[in-house]
Amino acid sequence: MEAADVLWAELTAGSAVPTASAAFTSFPADGRRGYVLLADRVVTTGQVGSDRWSVLAVEVGRAAADLTAMEMDRQDLVRIGPFGGPKREPGEGILLRWRERVTRKLQASGNSGQDARGEGGRLSHLAGIDWRRVLVERTSDGGGRAWWLPRALVRLLDAAEHAERQWLHATQNRTKVAELSSLFGQARAADGRERKSGPTTALRPYNGELKDHVYSVLSRKPGIARKVAEWACAVWGIASASVLDHCHEHGYVRAPVCQSCNTHERPDHLYSNDIRVAGHYRRLFDTHPADWLRHWHRCSGCRARTTLPLPHLAAWTAYTACRPLRPTHPAPRGRKPCGSLRVSWTGSHNAPRSCLFTVSVDLCPSGEHRVLARVPYREAAERFGAWLAEIAPEVAAAAGPDRLDGLPAQSRPVIADTSSGGLELF
Structure with a gap:
């Protein structure tokens, strides 16, 4: 394992993602579990002595090659916490649950500049990645702290957590199959009859079982987290x-979703009414728009009003409706879009006449900061309705003011403040 540490450090020396110098021998890595997590790969380990474990160098090389090929924009940040919600007890490295680990380490240290250490004072990393070197801490006007990591690293750690969960699930299934085969083999030997094993437990597809449920009520029900985990994303x-x-x-x-999808569709807030329209919106509005539109319109309020939540509608307006207005600059290969696209708004969706989107460009290479467009909320909603009918006609057909029959008889109050206890994501 010490040699694997050296190999990992050498192979990832030129990576844009900072890596840990002791990826195999520092907490939470433990080869005795049968695997070590490297980036988004599960690398298996094997026992070669009474207390010695080894890993194949070729597997380390593959993980390092994937990591060094990654690009990471350190300015494109995503908030990773704290978000509140019920706390779980610290794990023993299974599963990764990297957001919980980061939050726990930072809250324990009281200062993001201090070393985040695990058990016994050993340095703590995440899947071989030294996340502390790219962590950004911001303090709000009220004195609260928030922690941010580059979006590319957040996606990588989400993929690592998913890969670890799949590996453990497959390992548990193989163990169960081996145990069942042994039991059935003994039973066949005893009575000479062939027996078949029963069906294995699979994730349930979500079929709208939680439609019209209010989150602030449902999230407080005991055992809801366990029930959510029984569904597929x-x-x-x-x-x-x-x-x-x-x-x-x-x-x-x-709907119930995996952590990766939940992070992916969350708007990238700079402030409470300001969003950076980064590259991940391409997937939401260009590559797989029908899937996301169908998901967003599972909200009865958005479906009845044929619109999106205010931050999503603002991002859509900036990305789709105002994209042709974005200036470009000469680049080695053709022309490059100017700066960083941003959208802010005044007012609320509750007062659509006074709500206004302002789409602008920041960080222009020529030093300009220019406003591309100011779009009233109602105009943006009308544009979105037309785009929805073109992109996802099935979703549009199920929306509209004449589709109120599925809503509860008594209207639900709009939740304006989602920062209080019990209303945030758990």
Whole structure:
């Protein structure tokens, strides 16, 4: 394992993602579990002595090659906490649960500049990555702290957590199959009859069981986190769900989703009414728009009003409706879009006549900071309705003011403040 540490450090020396110098021998890595997590790969380990464990160098090389090929923009940040919600007891390295680990380490140290250490004072890393070197801490006017990491690193750690969960699930299944085979083999030897094993437990597809439920009520029910984990992610359907995604404006549950999807669709807030329109919106509005639109319109309030929550509508307006207005600059290969796209708004969706989106460009290479457009909320909503009918006609057909029959008889209050206890994502 000491030699693997040296190899990992050498192979990732030129990576944009900072790596730990002791990826195999420092907490929480432990080869005795049968695997070590490197970036988004699960590298298996084997016992070669009474207390010695080894790993194949070729597996380390593959993980290092994937990592060094990654690009990371250190200015494109995503808030990773703290978000509140119920706390779970510290794990023994299974599963990674990297957000909980980071929050726990930073809260314990009281200062993000101090070393975040694990058991016995050993340095703590995440899947071989030294996250402390790219962590950004910001303090609000009220004195509260918030921690941010580059978006590319957040995606990588989400993928690592998903890969570890899948590996453990497959290992547990193989163990169960081996045990069942042994038991059935003994039974066949005893009575001479062939027996078949029963069906294995699979994740349930989500079929709208939580439609019209209010998140602030449902999230307080005992055992809801365990029930959520029984569903497959309602967006991609391949991973186990871990959170209940909900509309922060209307308060309705959308669906159970995996942590990766929940992070991916969350707008990148700079302030409470300001969003940086980064590259991940390309997937939401260009590559797989019908999937996300179907998911967002699981909220009864958004579906009845044929619109999106205010931050999502603002991002859509900036990315889709105002993209042709964005200036470009000469680049080695053609022309490059100017600076960083940003959208802010005044007012609220509750007062659409006074709500206004302002789309602008920051960090212009020529030193300009220019406003591209000012779009009233109602105009943006009308544009979105037309785009929705073109991109996802099935979703548009289920929306509109004449589709109120599925809503509760008594209207739900709009939740304006989602920072109080019990309303944030758990």
